Amino acid sequence: MAKFCQGFLNKARENYQSKGEDWDKVRTGLAQKLGLEFHPEKLQELALKFYQSAIRTPLFTCKYGHAEDEYVCDSILSDIVGLWISELVGMSREEIMNFGN
Secondary structure: OHHHHHHHHHHHHHHHHHOOOOHHHHHHHHHHHHOOOOOHHHHHHHHHHHHHHHHOOOOOEEEEEEOOEEEEEEHHHHHHHHHHHHHHHOOOHHHHHHOOO
């Protein structure tokens, strides 16, 4: 997996070089403008962690039915579903909780 991550980063750097730019310098500049730390030597490790989080099996999932469709989300998304619902229906948490009563 480490080879894949390094290959991905090499490909990104080559793409920038073909345009006459330095990928690391561009990313460092963006990070500085955003007030973030940027360590190009740790990118392989970061890419691997991102990959692992993207392919993980969720510990908790939810299913939401809508007509004939079914939507599945994991715990990260389900934490904000309530916010989406309250924004969509324009109701407060209390109004939503008392709706069934």
